[in-house]
Amino acid sequence: MRFHTAFFYDIKIQIRHGLYAVYILVSLFYIIALYQIPEQYREMVGVFITFSDPGVLGFFFIGGLVLLERNQNILDNLFITPYKVEEYILSKALSLTVLSIISSYAIHISVFGFSFGMILFLIGVFLTSMFFTIFGLGVAVRSHTLNGFFLLSSSYSLIFCLPLLELVGIDYSLFMLLPTKGALLLISTAFSPINMLEMIYAIGILLFWSLVAFWWARRSFYKMIIFKASEGKTL
Amino acid sequence: MKAVFHLIRGDMRQIYRDPMLFISMVGPILLILLVRFIVPFVTAHFAIESYNVLLASFFILLIPLLLGVMTGFIMLDERDDKMIDYFAVTPLSKIGYLIYRLLFPGVLTIFYGIVFVEWASPESLAALDTLLVIVMLAMEAPIICLCLVALAANKIEGLALSKGVGLVVFVPFIIYFVPLPWQLVGSILPTYWTANLFLVGDISFGMLLIIGILGIFIHILYIVFLSKQFLRKID
Amino acid sequence: MIDVEKLHFTYPGRKEPTIKGMDFTINEGEIFGFLGPSGAGKSTAQKILIGMLKNYQGRVRIFDQEVSQVKRSYYERIGVAFEFPNFYQRLTAMENLSLFRSLYTGETVAPEELLMEMGLNESARMKVSAYSKGMKMRLNLCRALLNKPDILFLDEPTSGLDPLNAKKVKNKIVRLKEEGKTILITTHNMNTADEICDRVAFIVDGRIQLIDTPRNLKVRHNEKKVQVESREKDHGLKINEFDLQGIGTNPDFLTLLRSNKIETIHTQEATLEDIFINVTGRGLN
Numbered sequence: 001m002r003f004h005t006a007f008f009y010d011i012k013i014q015i016r017h018g019l020y021a022v023y024i025l026v027s028l029f030y031i032i033a034l035y036q037i038p039e040q041y042r043e044m045v046g047v048f049i050t051f052s053d054p055g056v057l058g059f060f061f062i063g064g065l066v067l068l069e070r071n072q073n074i075l076d077n078l079f080i081t082p083y084k085v086e087e088y089i090l091s092k093a094l095s096l097t098v099l100s101i102i103s104s105y106a107i108h109i110s111v112f113g114f115s116f117g118m119i120l121f122l123i124g125v126f127l128t129s130m131f132f133t134i135f136g137l138g139v140a141v142r143s144h145t146l147n148g149f150f151l152l153s154s155s156y157s158l159i160f161c162l163p164l165l166e167l168v169g170i171d172y173s174l175f176m177l178l179p180t181k182g183a184l185l186l187i188s189t190a191f192s193p194i195n196m197l198e199m200i201y202a203i204g205i206l207l208f209w210s211l212v213a214f215w216w217a218r219r220s221f222y223k224m225i226i227f228k229a230s231e232g233k234t235l
Numbered sequence: 236m237k238a239v240f241h242l243i244r245g246d247m248r249q250i251y252r253d254p255m256l257f258i259s260m261v262g263p264i265l266l267i268l269l270v271r272f273i274v275p276f277v278t279a280h281f282a283i284e285s286y287n288v289l290l291a292s293f294f295i296l297l298i299p300l301l302l303g304v305m306t307g308f309i310m311l312d313e314r315d316d317k318m319i320d321y322f323a324v325t326p327l328s329k330i331g332y333l334i335y336r337l338l339f340p341g342v343l344t345i346f347y348g349i350v351f352v353e354w355a356s357p358e359s360l361a362a363l364d365t366l367l368v369i370v371m372l373a374m375e376a377p378i379i380c381l382c383l384v385a386l387a388a389n390k391i392e393g394l395a396l397s398k399g400v401g402l403v404v405f406v407p408f409i410i411y412f413v414p415l416p417w418q419l420v421g422s423i424l425p426t427y428w429t430a431n432l433f434l435v436g437d438i439s440f441g442m443l444l445i446i447g448i449l450g451i452f453i454h455i456l457y458i459v460f461l462s463k464q465f466l467r468k469i470d
Numbered sequence: 471m472i473d474v475e476k477l478h479f480t481y482p483g484r485k486e487p488t489i490k491g492m493d494f495t496i497n498e499g500e501i502f503g504f505l506g507p508s509g510a511g512k513s514t515a516q517k518i519l520i521g522m523l524k525n526y527q528g529r530v531r532i533f534d535q536e537v538s539q540v541k542r543s544y545y546e547r548i549g550v551a552f553e554f555p556n557f558y559q560r561l562t563a564m565e566n567l568s569l570f571r572s573l574y575t576g577e578t579v580a581p582e583e584l585l586m587e588m589g590l591n592e593s594a595r596m597k598v599s600a601y602s603k604g605m606k607m608r609l610n611l612c613r614a615l616l617n618k619p620d621i622l623f624l625d626e627p628t629s630g631l632d633p634l635n636a637k638k639v640k641n642k643i644v645r646l647k648e649e650g651k652t653i654l655i656t657t658h659n660m661n662t663a664d665e666i667c668d669r670v671a672f673i674v675d676g677r678i679q680l681i682d683t684p685r686n687l688k689v690r691h692n693e694k695k696v697q698v699e700s701r702e703k704d705h706g707l708k709i710n711e712f713d714l715q716g717i718g719t720n721p722d723f724l725t726l727l728r729s730n731k732i733e734t735i736h737t738q739e740a741t742l743e744d745i746f747i748n749v750t751g752r753g754l755n
Contacts, residue, residue: 002574009572012561013560021395389559
């Protein structure tokens with residue numbers, strides 16, 4: 001009851017702040033852009049776009065959502081209720097993931113139509129968004145300004161972007177340890193099927209990193225928000 | 236004057252504390268280096284050198300976008316934290332605050348724009364073209380910044396808007412791929428005119444003057460309208 | 471209900487402690503006031519009681535458990551209204567209350583009821599961004615009452631309210647007390663404290679200087695004098711002071727009483743504010 005109402009209101013707040021409106025525009029843009037791209041590159045670019053935009057949109061927006069709630073002291077008001085930090089993190093991540101999935105799905109079926117790998121593709125988007133949003137939340141509670149958030153998050157996430165190099169042909173086996181590798185693998189199943197082992201690896205690595213991110217975000221949240229380690233610091 | 240001095244001192248402190256401002260200075264430099272060294276290499280590799288000018292007209296728009304969004308984020312933070320109310324009751328006044336904030340990305344854009352056109356761009360422009368491009372570019376950074384703060388009520392909406400507003404940098408592709416008169420739809424956007432100067436090729440002096448005057452007029456229109464909107468919003 | 475012993479607290483990274491030894495007990499069904507200038511440690515003490523700051527020294531027992539150890543279920547039983555009323559600006563008042571209400575698992579009050587009581591029923595469907603400060607303050611109190619809390623923590627509950635609405639809020643607080651709620655009010659508004667608090671604690675520099683009922687304080691600190699203002703023919707307004715002791719036989723006073731020139735008569739009661747300044751040697755602002 002508590003969780004699903006919080007989740008419902010998170011989505012409502014995102015709609016009221018224009019996130020859905022803007023993603024209609026952005027998705028439309030990608031659909032048109034993808035049609036302009038020569039067919040032999042279209043799938044590759046499609047994978048890249050799905051990962052780098054709808055896939056990680058939560059990462060982009062979580063900073064604003066958390067910073068606003070924090071600087072307006074809404075967080076203080078939330079955590080003098082029985083609401084749990086774990087519920088807060090999950091509600092934020094799941095609600096933003098809903099937008100990720102809708103947007104990726106819309107772009108994909110508009111450009112490429114339905115395909116067999118659809119379920120795995122969506123699982124890929126789901127896990128990618130969950131990981132990056134939770135991770136972003138951990139960064140957000142450590143930041144005090146939007147620009148600070150984007151600096152911190154882009155320097156943290158640089159390493160996660162390394163596997164994107166494989167799209168232009170650069171690949172190292174060490175990339176296998178990063179969640180992005182699993183994300184790209186799952187998202188590309190829409191075009192090229194993967195075997196069971198690859199599937200288990202991809203889902204496993206994303207789940208593993210999501211759990212790590214959750215543990216870290218939870219710890220950061222307790223430290224920065226609940227125990228007020230940043231109390232008295234200026235914005 | 237003293238108020239401005241204090242603001243600058245505050246900014247210097249913030250540059251030191253908030254490394255994103257530092258990045259906003261380094262970001263355009265990286266962009267310029269990319270266009271100068273990497274883009275020609277890549278286009279040569281794929282034998283698509285004919286796109287060099289298109290890419291240049293696209294990349295140059297990223298400079299005002301980056302600086303404008305960054306300044307917009309600072310102002311959104313300041314407004315959410317009620318800092319603008321504080322500036323409004325100092326001798327600086329609200330308009331003084333706005334001008335001061337907008338000058339920062341404007342002046343930086345002029346500087347980077349000149350370096351870009353004179354040194355990095357694959358296609359050199361005539362003196363008058365360069366002047367017109369720089370003047371318009373210098374106005375685009377404040378326009379993008381104003382878009383965020385005039386239309387968004389808080390930082391979440393600002394983030395959402397920055398996603399949408401960011402799409403204007405793709406206008407060069409419309410000019411390049413969409414034939415006249417259809418591409419004129421894009422002419423209500425300021426970036427249409429900047430990109431046009433790169434992409435129209437050889438035209439008469441009179442035509443150039445028309446593009447220049449119309450372009451600058453549209454830019455001014457945006458600045459005036461959005462500034463009014465912003466000032467009304469913080470009343 | 472609330473039992474505090476030898477409470478000390480220092481914010482991480484600061485040398486000077488904010489709370490330097492506090493002892494007090496708040497009984498069930500009591501309205502207790504924390505009075506003091508800003509920066510005295512009132513809000514910090516309140517945050518500790520709420521369980522927001524856990525690394526304190528000393529004993530803080532509420533509902534017979536140490537506050538630093540409480541589980542989240544503790545929050546089912548308390549209600550808090552912070553000094554600054556913050557809400558989701560893009561949601562209506564009703565939506566905000568429904569959202570916060572859903573976070574409780576125990577019994578809750580219908581938001582409509584609370585909005586009605588606070589005179590906000592007509593603006594229930596308005597976005598909070600269109601609310602005035604006074605409306606937000608009342609909405610803030612509504613939010614604190616959603617879960618029928620046994621203990622209420624109210625930070626400056628009447629600040630920013632016009633006299634009529636301040637009255638509404640004060641009446642509500644007194645009614646809650648009559649229902650058996652325990653209420654801790656933090657304020658630097660002495661009038662509010664005087665009107666509704668059963669006992670008040672004067673807090674200065676992280677310490678409690680004194681705890682007593684407003685009435686006792688006033689009786690003890692009264693100057694026991696009567697001030698009489700009278701209208702003289704040529705001299706305009708004239709003010710005379712008389713000792714209450716033996717006033718019935720004071721000839722000057724009796725003459726004045728018979729003279730028909732009196733405009734006002736007051737006993738010189740010290741206000742809580744005077745007493746505060748007297749006791750602590752500090753002003754309130």
